[in-house]
Amino acid sequence: MASSYNFSSSLNRSSKKSTVNDPKTCDCGFPARILTSTTPKNPGRHFMVCNEGKCKYWKWLDVEPIQMPLMEVVEGMKAEFVALKTEVEKVKEDMEQMKRKSTLMPLQ
Known part of the structure; x- marks a missing residue:
């Protein structure tokens, strides 16, 4: 369309x-x-x-030949950003689990 x-x-x-x-x-x-x-x-x-x-x-009409590779770079960066954001969320979850475990373990 x-x-x-x-x-x-x-x-x-x-x-x-x-x-x-x-x-x-x-x-x-x-x-x-x-x-x-x-x-x-x-x-x-x-x-x-x-x-x-x-x-x-x-x-x-609006794109010069040099801009096409730049658009591909931007798309790649978007995908990398999403992957990094997902990884950060996983690390946060892991840290929360470690905190919960550490409060349950007695100090020596």
């Missing part, structure tokens, strides 16, 4: 056809439609498609 809006509804048809090499136009020369990804892997990322549905134009 994706939400959308049109880049340039104010352009007339003749100017649409003359902008084939404009990065905001599809391969047909029409203004590309911008959609927003709602997938778990790419939430909120914008991409462009052919507004007329006549060509297979598709392009990420």
Whole structure:
């Protein structure tokens, strides 16, 4: 599922056809439609498609190639954070058990 809006509804048809090499136009020369990804892997990322549905134009709008590896690093860091948080909770539980045991054991 994706939400959308049109880049340039104010352009007339003749100017649409003359902008084939404009990065905001599809391969047909029409203004590309911008959609927003709602997938778990790419939430909120914008991409462009052919507004007329006549060509297979598709392009990420908001991400430069260098940013993709950074996004993977962030995802890895999130997973590591969750793992560390789980480990901290386990250590806390172990400490509580040790405290309970130490209060039950007589001092020598």
